[in-house]
Amino acid sequence: MTAPTRRRLKTACERLALADPALARAYETIGVPDWRTGEPTYSMLGRMIAHQQLSTKAAATIWGRVETFLGEVTPEAILSASEDDLRACGLSRPKVAHLTSIAEAMVTGGLNLTRVCANDLDSARAELVAVRGIGPWTAELFLLYAVGEMDAFPTADVGLMEAHKQLGRYETRMESKAFTAHAEIWRPSRGVAAHLLWGWLNAERARDSAPSAK
Structure with missing residues (x-):
């Protein structure tokens, strides 16, 4: 298994933040996301x-x-x-x-x-x-x-589409075809965009599930 270096991820995140306000908000919230890795088995x-x-x-x-x-x-x-x-x-x-x-x-x-x-x-x-x-x-x-392909991208992933809707402050979630077309502006770092969206979504879920302070 492998993953892009943190320097490459940071550079990609900065470019993505300039290309898409939704990703800019994700990057501002979580910073450089951790890259998910697994053994190729x-x-x-x-x-x-x-x-x-x-x-x-x-x-x-x-x-x-x-x-x-x-x-x-x-x-x-x-x-x-x-x-x-x-x-x-x-x-x-x-x-x-x-x-x-x-x-x-x-x-x-x-x-x-x-x-x-x-x-x-x-x-x-x-x-x-x-x-x-x-x-x-x-x-x-x-x-x-x-x-560790930085431009690999699971286009029909519902979690990604929902995170982008919330971060982009859209009233409705994009359909899969429209979301795939929108993701073209993220090339050649669509995989980094996916990790930003997943990272933000997981952080939101963790925050919502945390016990309230009394």
């Missing part, structure tokens, strides 16, 4: 699949059961487990199918995460999304966390 991809369309708490509970059941979550371990066993952990049938498809691709060599991490951004994206079960959102998150 099958388990990382699997965890992302498990978290799709679920609350963080629910997904963590389900993935915890998978880890308890399998021990180390590897392609071989997933392929050796039955669908019923994986479903008993709380995974939906489509998610089991996606996890199995990704595991098969890694075992056969159709997906090589070492190669993905070494490739240019477009080639890396193409290899990831060619696998059934890895959509654009999952691919972009992997490129952000495991590769």
